[in-house]
Amino acid sequence: MLYPATYDIVVLQNATFRMQITATQSGGTPVNLSGYTIDSDICGSIEGQQVATFIPSFVNAASGVVQLLLPPATTSGIGVGRYAYDVSATQPGGDRYYWLKGSVTVESTCSRN
Numbered sequence: 011m012l013y014p015a016t017y018d019i020v021v022l023q024n025a026t027f028r029m030q031i032t033a034t035q036s037g038g039t040p041v042n043l044s045g046y047t048i049d050s051d052i053c054g055s056i057e058g059q060q061v062a063t064f065i066p067s068f069v070n071a072a073s074g075v076v077q078l079l080l081p082p083a084t085t086s087g088i089g090v091g092r093y094a095y096d097v098s099a100t101q102p103g104g105d106r107y108y109w110l111k112g113s114v115t116v117e118s119t120c121s122r123n
Contacts, residue, residue, distance in 0.1 A: 014108040033074035040074035045102040055094040
């Protein structure tokens with residue numbers, strides 16, 4: 011059984027948030043993610059309702075490198091507070107594994123332009 015690693019993040023409202031993740035085996039060997047589907051959402055930490063979805067893209071699938079993106083149009087719609095997120099990877103055959111999870115702290119910004 012694979013248990014997800016934990017990594018907490020801070021997201022600023024009205025700003026671009028980008029995070030690059032490299033999936034590796036326990037020995038540090040990259041996981042070839044070719045053909046995988048990546049999904050990652052932010053949800054309320056208590057009620058579990060989805061509040062935002064990261065836009066995933068492969069930087070280098072063969073080397074296990076994925077980027078998660080939240081554009082300003084998305085971050086501006088998330089209220090200040092604390093949430094949870096996770097990242098799952100689904101293999102071409104349909105098996106789904108959760109690789110990363112953590113808390114999301116959303117903070118306000120002063121500059122709007």
